[in-house]
Amino acid sequence: MVKLTINGTEHQVEAEDDMPLLWAIRDLVGLTGTKFGCGVAQCGACTVHLDGVAVRSCQTFIGDVGEAKITTIEGISGKVAETLQTVWADLDVPQCGYCQSGQLMSASELLTSNPKPTDEDIDAAMAGNLCRCATYHRIRAGIHEAAKRLEA
Structure with missing residues (x-):
């Protein structure tokens, strides 16, 4: 047990x-x-x-x-998580959505530790998350938008 x-x-x-x-x-x-x-x-x-x-x-x-x-994705909460989830919906980040729970978990850790990530920071933090639909540009845009909203 x-x-x-x-x-x-x-x-x-x-x-x-x-x-x-x-x-x-x-x-x-x-x-x-x-x-x-x-x-x-x-x-x-x-x-x-x-x-x-x-x-x-x-x-x-x-x-x-x-x-x-x-x-897990079911339990993620707080300002960073809520902002990411809102931005993901606002910007239509996911396509098929299969990888998105993992994408959100990695993005949440990134923004928690680095509230103003550069493109290079995002690419490094998200490198281990693959998207078969190739929505990487939307994921990066979503993280940047979430960072802006969290800063406001």
Whole structure:
């Protein structure tokens, strides 16, 4: 039995320590906003926060989480998250939307740590998040717009 704190709620999951966090979140806890993309931490669709740091849940094992607080797309909150979600809708950032939970989780960590990112900062922070629809220019524009709105 492993204890995981996800979105502020404690969950006891019956699983081996080497189970990827992604499967615990989706299959055992039932939060399906975090997506499976590649399984090898290359696409970013499975991005969640561990104590505020973006990690790939497909390659993070539940036995390695310890006491860290896990935040998924369902639990992301606060001014940065809300601004990003509003901007994403206002600018029609997503196309198919499959990767967007991971994109938002990475963008949220970026704007929390760097409220005025340059294009280079955005590209570096978002490099691990792939978008098969290639909406990278809209994602970058969305992050810049969110930064402007947060500054106001």
